[in-house]
Amino acid sequence: MAEPVDGGRSGDLGGLGELEEVERVFAALAHASRRHILLVIRFRGGEMTAGSIASRFQCSWPTTTRHLRVLRDAGLLSVEKRGRERVYRLESDRLHAVAGRWLGWFDSAPDSPKSAQNL
Secondary structure, eight states: OOOSSSSTSSSOOOOOHHHHHHHHHHHHHHHHHHHHHHHHHHHHHHHHHHHHHHHSSSHHHHHHHHHHHHHHHTSSSEEETTTTTTEEEHHHHHHHHHHHHHHHTTTTTTSSHHHHTTT
């Protein structure tokens, strides 16, 4: 069974909770290696074992697992234990939801009540 992708952070957060969620996702995306991991998983069918992910990168195993943990904590990956392996699955819906919500803040004029209501 896959672990929850958002650690219980889903739903209508509003205000600071929503901003913290956006910050967590964008912080995870800030590192080029983590963006690369997401792309590799996406173009390899949406899920990969930890060993397969690690073999694609030049960094050490502890560094790879740290990147995977940051992505999982941001809800961008979920992990399922299958036997002795951990299989990481891309949570693209979460990426679309959080990034789309952030971009939506720019849909209205900066001084309108709609743009400021959640901050």
